[in-house]
Amino acid sequence: MKRAFAHLSFNGNCRAAMHFYKNCFGGELNMQTLEDMPQRHAFPPKLSQLVVHATLRSEQLILMASDLLDEPLTTGNHMSILLECQKEGEMEAIFDKLKMGGQVTRPIQKTHWGAMIGGLTDQFGNQWMLHHPLRTLTL
Structure with a gap:
């Protein structure tokens, strides 16, 4: 295996989590929310700030994440x-x-x-x- 990436799922707090990790590791953080997507009108306005995709990239780390939209999150020892x-x-x-x-x-x-x-x-x-x-x- 040449590379491994971690992808984390959140229940609406992806933005806060990724800013926390940026503070821990440094790097460049990019986020796309539902509001940024062409299909934004297909979702209720209250979901507009949910993160569809986030990437934190530094020299040693690439960490990806998103908020779950249509399934419950089970946080625990799954990863x-x-x-x-x-x-x-x-x-x-x-x-x-x-x-x-x-x-x-x-x-x-x-x-x-x-x-x-x-x-x-x-x-x-x-x-x-x-x-x-x-x-x-x-x-």
């Missing part, structure tokens, strides 16, 4: 996003930002396989794992 961090300080800084308003599920700690790992559920119910290799593993 985790793993971030590979190059430096321990980078890992700790991102972890500290993501945990705001959320819950730490695994404090940052050294592992038996020669890495540091930490886990959390952010304020929007999405699960994150941050990983930093402490040494190069040989197979």
Whole structure:
């Protein structure tokens, strides 16, 4: 696999979530709402600000998201996003930002396989794992 992208689904708070993630990771954020679409008249006006597609793009991350329009969202353990961090300080800084308003599920700690790992559920119910290799593993 050359690339993997994460796509997150929200119940009307996609805009707030993506601005939060932009604050955590930096990068360029683009969003398209129902109001921006040619078919906007087919939807009730109260839905006009729902996000149809959002992309946050930085050098190391592409994160896509949208608000669900026609199905209920089940937030939980259905997905985790793993971030590979190059430096321990980078890992700790991102972890500290993501945990705001959320819950730490695994404090940052050294592992038996020669890495540091930490886990959390952010304020929007999405699960994150941050990983930093402490040494190069040989197979």
